[in-house]
Amino acid sequence: MPVELAYPHIDKLPGESARLQRTPRVRVAQIAMDHLAHGWSADEIARQHPCLSLGEVHAALGYYFDHQAEIDAEIEAEWRQVHRGGL
8 A cells, every 4th residue: 555645844735836835935846946956955945045944945855856757847847938938
């Protein structure tokens, strides 16, 4: 039987992006992009974004690594939209 994981600090509603519970305007993909684009650690992301707790950043990165294909597809779709002039 599959085990369902809980991610503290993260909300994921069907058909929507995974987001921080306390700050729903912040998506997991945004935090993952800081890690991917800048090579920032969780500590550095939290330092660069003082509105985020270290626990929130770790939870977001954990969610990202457990759902990497989903989040990478979200990042890719956003990248394409930006380069088409959609955002």
